[in-house]
Amino acid sequence: MSTASGPIKSILKYTFYYGLALIWIIPIIWMAITAVKPTPEVMSFTPNWLPSAITFEHFRDLLDKRPFFLWLANSFQVSLLATVITIVVTTFAAYSLARMKWRGRNVVFAILLSAMFIPWEINSIPLFFIVKDLGLLNTFWAVALPLSALPVSLFLLRQFFINIPTELEDAARIDGCGHLRILWHIIIPVSLPAYGALAIFIFVFSWNEFFWSLVALQRSGVRTMPIGLKTLVAASDIQYDLMMAGSFMATLPALIIFLVLRRHVISGISMAGVQR
Amino acid sequence: MTSKNENTKADTIIGLLFLLPYLILWLLFAIAPVGYGFYISLHKWNPIGQSPFVGFDNYTQLFSNDRFWNALENTFIYAAWAIPLILALGLAFALLLKSAKMSTVAIIEGALFFPYLLNVSVVGILWAFLLDPNVGILPYYIRAIGFSPPDFLNSPAYVLPTIAFVSAWWLCGYRMIVFRAGLNAIPDELYESSALDGAGPIRQFFSITLPLMKPSILFAAILTLVAGLCTLGQVLIMTNGGPGTSSEVLALFMYRTAFESFNFGQAAAIGFMLFAIVFVISIALVKFLGLKSELG
Numbered sequence: 001m002s003t004a005s006g007p008i009k010s011i012l013k014y015t016f017y018y019g020l021a022l023i024w025i026i027p028i029i030w031m032a033i034t035a036v037k038p039t040p041e042v043m044s045f046t047p048n049w050l051p052s053a054i055t056f057e058h059f060r061d062l063l064d065k066r067p068f069f070l071w072l073a074n075s076f077q078v079s080l081l082a083t084v085i086t087i088v089v090t091t092f093a094a095y096s097l098a099r100m101k102w103r104g105r106n107v108v109f110a111i112l113l114s115a116m117f118i119p120w121e122i123n124s125i126p127l128f129f130i131v132k133d134l135g136l137l138n139t140f141w142a143v144a145l146p147l148s149a150l151p152v153s154l155f156l157l158r159q160f161f162i163n164i165p166t167e168l169e170d171a172a173r174i175d176g177c178g179h180l181r182i183l184w185h186i187i188i189p190v191s192l193p194a195y196g197a198l199a200i201f202i203f204v205f206s207w208n209e210f211f212w213s214l215v216a217l218q219r220s221g222v223r224t225m226p227i228g229l230k231t232l233v234a235a236s237d238i239q240y241d242l243m244m245a246g247s248f249m250a251t252l253p254a255l256i257i258f259l260v261l262r263r264h265v266i267s268g269i270s271m272a273g274v275q276r
Numbered sequence: 277m278t279s280k281n282e283n284t285k286a287d288t289i290i291g292l293l294f295l296l297p298y299l300i301l302w303l304l305f306a307i308a309p310v311g312y313g314f315y316i317s318l319h320k321w322n323p324i325g326q327s328p329f330v331g332f333d334n335y336t337q338l339f340s341n342d343r344f345w346n347a348l349e350n351t352f353i354y355a356a357w358a359i360p361l362i363l364a365l366g367l368a369f370a371l372l373l374k375s376a377k378m379s380t381v382a383i384i385e386g387a388l389f390f391p392y393l394l395n396v397s398v399v400g401i402l403w404a405f406l407l408d409p410n411v412g413i414l415p416y417y418i419r420a421i422g423f424s425p426p427d428f429l430n431s432p433a434y435v436l437p438t439i440a441f442v443s444a445w446w447l448c449g450y451r452m453i454v455f456r457a458g459l460n461a462i463p464d465e466l467y468e469s470s471a472l473d474g475a476g477p478i479r480q481f482f483s484i485t486l487p488l489m490k491p492s493i494l495f496a497a498i499l500t501l502v503a504g505l506c507t508l509g510q511v512l513i514m515t516n517g518g519p520g521t522s523s524e525v526l527a528l529f530m531y532r533t534a535f536e537s538f539n540f541g542q543a544a545a546i547g548f549m550l551f552a553i554v555f556v557i558s559i560a561l562v563k564f565l566g567l568k569s570e571l572g
Contacts, residue, residue, distance in 0.1 A: 013376075013378070014378070017372070017376055017378065017384050018384070020372075020384070020388070021383065021384045021387035021388060022387070024388050024391070024445075025387050025390060025391070027391075027402055027403070027406055027445075028390070028394075028402075030406065030413060031402050031405075034405070042411070043411055045411060045416070046416065047413045047416055047417075085301075088297075089297045089298045090298060092294040092295070092297060092298065093294065093295050093297070093298035093299070095294055096290075096291040096292070096294035096295045097295070100287050100290065100291040100294070101284060101287055102288035102291040102292070103284070103288065105291065108295070112298075112299075112302060114559070115302060115306040115307065116499070117498075117502055117554065117555050117558040117559060117562075118306060118307075118310065118551060118554070118555055119502050119503060119505075119506040119554060120305065120306055120309075121506055121508070121527070122506050122527060122530070122547050122550045122551055122554070123306070123309035123313060123547065123551070124530075124531070124534075124547070125313055125316065125534050125543045125544045125547050126308075126309040126312035126315075126316055126547070127305065128534075129312070129316070129540075130304065130308065130309060130312060132323075145301060145304075145305060146301070146305035146306070148301055149298060149301035149302040149305055149306055154298065179290055179294070204393065207395065208393075208394075208395040208396065210395065210397070210508075210509040211506075211508050211527070211531075214512075214531075215531075215535070225395060225397075226395040226396055226397040226398075226509075227397075229395070229397035229398065229401065230397050230512075230513060232401065233397075233400070233401060233404075238408075240405050240408075243401045244401075244402075244405065246401075247397075247398040247401050247402055250395065250397070250398050251394055251398055254393040254394065255390075255393075258386070258393055262382070262386050263382075265393075266385065266386075266389060266453055269389075269392075269450065269453050269454075270453045270454065270456070270457045271457075
């Protein structure tokens, strides 16, 4: 790939890359166009890329018929809860496995990690009864707690902690600092990038979690966004206008966050993804 | 808790104490369900009354149930389509972005990645619309260029590959990001020196990129397999297992057995078998392919 290529080659290159990107997101563009189109045009047999009029009736319709903002708030609470618990619980575990010297810690780590090969959704039947016995069914804890023990979180933080040089820590130890203070004053401050990655990864993961939420959140008041949207499908008549409006509104938060924080989202996913 | 003591015994106690909260969640929500699921599968499970022990009846009933074998077959057909598609597209995009050498590559990357941020309901609803035989734009444009499109989601032959393609559209951006990190870790000098030896891009791909990426590709393959064998959301939203049971995968069959037929014992048996299949295959692959180093 030499840089000394002619203008035609360069035009071709740009056309190819932008064409690919456009084709890839055309479904999403079509969704957005459909969401603001008058219903007859939605159900037209020939695609209409420029609607004759822009209407917000589908959004109004959706908000009348479905508790959209409740789903949004529920999703937000579940994701936030999962992210916070993950960070707290994983910090201590990763510190213990990465920075403390006790016999068997590497074996323990390998065993903990092997749960990566147990997709936790397929545990949903026994998990349903466990959560029910704990009295957590139809609460956000039911989804957030199992999400907080994902092996990928432990892997990510441990990997980061283990690569922090020990000099600072040794000096602190001579000054008589205990583990809690070392963790709080040395390890956590230098690990902020890892925490950013972890938070983004878990938040996205919980925001989109479907299978287990479907089982654990059956009462209508606690439905999250993916589970709520599914109720649009269950209807006997197919209302694509309503469905596209709902899908578009559900996508909007992700789109806005992605446009603002794209770099962080991608590097966060990349850090977590080295593993999972 | 500020132990000035440096001996390992105190460290062991504090170390285990630090591990405890994670360990409890891990045991309760990841490990215990496997054993409990097996226990449930040995009973005619009744959530409110007596649950008589029935031995392996739930399993023998499944083995003589055509719907189970159909679901098992569908699961593997789906996985056989989805996994290569997700990995190949992810790798191809990562390579394309690496060789783009343009200042706006981040925009392309963002566009290719963005579908991953949609939730499965949006993906399923959107593609059911795009593929609708009457008002969908995909069949329309296939007709426009002179072909006759199949009824993608209502034809038993096409439904599973179609869902696999949709999954690839949704998920390959994630693999792309992961592979991109791997590609960036390969030193440029390797390419430069091989270029001096006269190696073209194709030879470089097979002699440098692929061998160095092999562990991470294989590892990604295992994790995609794990997720692929347990797919439920896409199928539930797009076809609900239809037409008939042509797209009913094991996870969906399990979900329906539990929450539509309320046969929890049998559903747990399906779940346990799915666990056994997935866990045994992935551990065997990790061992067999020598990927232990990938686990840190």
